[in-house]
Structure formats: C-alpha cells, structure tokens
Amino acid sequence: MSSRKRFRPGTAAIYAAIALFSIACLLPMLLTLIVSITAEDSIINNGYSLFPEKFSLDGYRTVFVNSALIFKGYAISIIVTVVGSVLALIVTAMAAYPMSNPNVKYRNFLALYFFITIIFQIGLVPWYLMNYKLGLTDNIFALIVPMLMFNAFNMFLIRNFMESLPGALRESAYIDGANDLRIAFQIYMPLCVPVLATVSLFYALNYWNDWFNAIMLIDNKGLYPLQYILFQLRSNIQMLEMLPTGANSGYTLPAESAKMATVILTIGPIVFLYPYLQRYFVKGLVIGSVKG
Structure with a gap:
C-alpha cells in the first residue's frame, strides 16, 4: 500500500514564502531587462515599467556603437578575471595554510599583521608610485597584479576553514613523510573546495567589476576592460545630455535604456558563474567565518 505525504499547512506556507521571495528577487532583474529594451520617450513619460508602451533597441545600439571595442573589452575582462582569480586564490590559500598550522611560530603575530591591513x-599616491616602479602601467599585468595581493578577509575565511579540519590529517601525513607543500595541495586543498569556491567568487566579482585600475594605470585603448569602456560610455551620454536644448537636433538620447543595457551586459557572466558555485557558497562562508 503506497503511503502519501500528509499535507501540512506550515510546509505549504514556507514554500509560498520562498516562492514570493524568489519572485521579489527576480523582479529587479526583469525590470532592468525590460527597461533596457524600452524606448527613451516611454521611460521619460511613464518612468520604469514592466509593461512599457513602446519597445526599442536604441539602448543596445548606443552601447554597441563601437562593437569591436566592446568585444575586445569583454575578452580583456574575461582574461583578467580568470587569470587574476586563479592566481589570487592560490596566493591566498598558500598564506592561509601556515596560519592554520599550530606548529608555525609567530602565526598569531602574522595574523595580527594581516588584520591591520583590513x-x-x-x-x-604610494599605491600609484609602487605600481609605477614595478612597471605595472599600460600592460595587462596592471589589471591583475595590483589586486593579486590577497584580501586579508578572504585569507581568514580559508584559514578558519582549514582549522576546522582534523589536525590528525596533518600529523598522519608528516608520519608518512609528506612535506607541507604536498600536504597543502594534495590533502587540504581538495577538502577546502567549499571555501575556495566562495573566495574565488569574491575575487572574480572584484576583477570583473574593476575599472579603477584601468583609469589609473592604462592609457592604451586596446587594454581597456569592459567595465571601464561602459563607464566611459555612460559618462559621454551624461555629458551630451547636459548640452543646450537643440544641440542634438531633436534626437532623444537613450540615456536610461543604455544604462540598463550596460547592466545586462556586465552581469551576464557572473549570473552564469554563480549557479556552479552556489552549492559551495553557503557552506564555505559559514564554516569559514564561525571559527576564530
């Protein structure tokens, strides 16, 4: 005889609340997408709306007025994000491993030293001079290396996660003749996948959204990342809007729709990346933050 699950009003209420919360989270993204394909006149007259009276792709046409530069900016941003995130993650994990080893002398002093940087x-001015002396100007390394020096908060997350692992793992590996490098990469790193995935997402977001390094260190347009190109585009549109009436020959600049189009273009890769890391995100963040 097959048994059926009893209907529980409490469970149904929880599911309904989660569904409403999910819809509330999706609405801003849906609104952004719709506004990006809405005619500027409609936005000016009616404001943002999920049901605009007139659609238009002028926002995207404005963004892609120089499509070659946009696509090259995409390529630069992807290269910088992937390479920078991987290198930053390795540096951070290698700094966290000795911090989690109770046999390392002065590890508490080193932890305090890193905490001060937070x-x-x-x-x-010292930051710019240091990059200039290191030759980190007008090359792709200027977009990677300045952010490669690990974030101390991320280092503490990984260290706390490693401290939650049984100490017997390290001791057993020592007895079997393994050195610290082998223990770190063959034992600890595979066990730290949740927190490593979480930290890699943090670094990927920082690299993908970075435009400050391009402003300060890059003059070659061929090395502009996507965020800086779109930042320049928005600035140019705002400048044109400030011109006297009639300077644009009656043409209404798609300022708002272009702004939303840039949002859609920039969040795409991160939106596709997050589902792959989501199952590790909460576990890595919680375990890495509760142990002191």
Whole structure:
C-alpha cells in the first residue's frame, strides 16, 4: 500500500514564502531587462515599467556603437578575471595554510599583521608610485597584479576553514613523510573546495567589476576592460545630455535604456558563474567565518 505525504499547512506556507521571495528577487532583474529594451520617450513619460508602451533597441545600439571595442573589452575582462582569480586564490590559500598550522611560530603575530591591513589602507599616491616602479602601467599585468595581493578577509575565511579540519590529517601525513607543500595541495586543498569556491567568487566579482585600475594605470585603448569602456560610455551620454536644448537636433538620447543595457551586459557572466558555485557558497562562508 503506497503511503502519501500528509499535507501540512506550515510546509505549504514556507514554500509560498520562498516562492514570493524568489519572485521579489527576480523582479529587479526583469525590470532592468525590460527597461533596457524600452524606448527613451516611454521611460521619460511613464518612468520604469514592466509593461512599457513602446519597445526599442536604441539602448543596445548606443552601447554597441563601437562593437569591436566592446568585444575586445569583454575578452580583456574575461582574461583578467580568470587569470587574476586563479592566481589570487592560490596566493591566498598558500598564506592561509601556515596560519592554520599550530606548529608555525609567530602565526598569531602574522595574523595580527594581516588584520591591520583590513583596518588601515595604503594611500593612493604610494599605491600609484609602487605600481609605477614595478612597471605595472599600460600592460595587462596592471589589471591583475595590483589586486593579486590577497584580501586579508578572504585569507581568514580559508584559514578558519582549514582549522576546522582534523589536525590528525596533518600529523598522519608528516608520519608518512609528506612535506607541507604536498600536504597543502594534495590533502587540504581538495577538502577546502567549499571555501575556495566562495573566495574565488569574491575575487572574480572584484576583477570583473574593476575599472579603477584601468583609469589609473592604462592609457592604451586596446587594454581597456569592459567595465571601464561602459563607464566611459555612460559618462559621454551624461555629458551630451547636459548640452543646450537643440544641440542634438531633436534626437532623444537613450540615456536610461543604455544604462540598463550596460547592466545586462556586465552581469551576464557572473549570473552564469554563480549557479556552479552556489552549492559551495553557503557552506564555505559559514564554516569559514564561525571559527576564530
């Protein structure tokens, strides 16, 4: 005799609340997409709407007025994000491993040293001079190396996760003759996949959304990342809007729709990346943050 699950009003209420919350989270993204294909006149007259009276692709045409530069910016951003995230993750994990080893002398002092970098930030002038002396100007390394010096918060997340692992793993590996490098990469790193995936997402977001390094260190247009290109585009549109009436020959610039089009273009890769890392995200963040 097959048994049926009893209907529980409490469970149904939880599912309904989750469904409503999911819809509430999707609505802003849906609104952004619709506004990006809405005619500028309709936005000016009626504001943002899920059901605009007139659709138009002028926003995307404005963004892709120089399509070759946009696609090259996409390629630069993808290369910088992938290479930078991988290298930053390796550096961060290798810094976290000795911090989690109780046999390392002065590890608490080193932890304090790294913690100070969270509170006190280096000034802009010393930062620029350091990059200039290292030759990190007008080359692709200028978009990777300045952010490669790991974030101390991410390092503490990985360290705390490693400290939650049984210490007997390290001791057993020592007895079997393994050195610290082998223990770190063959034992600890595979067990730290949740927190490593979480930290890699943080680094990927930072690299993908970065435009400041391009402003400060890059003059070659062929090395502009996507975010900086779109930042320039928005600035140019705002400047044209400030011109006297009639300077644009009666043409209404698609300022709002172009702005939303840039949002859609920039969030795409991150939206596709997050589902692959989502199953690790909460576990890595919670376990890595609760142990002191």
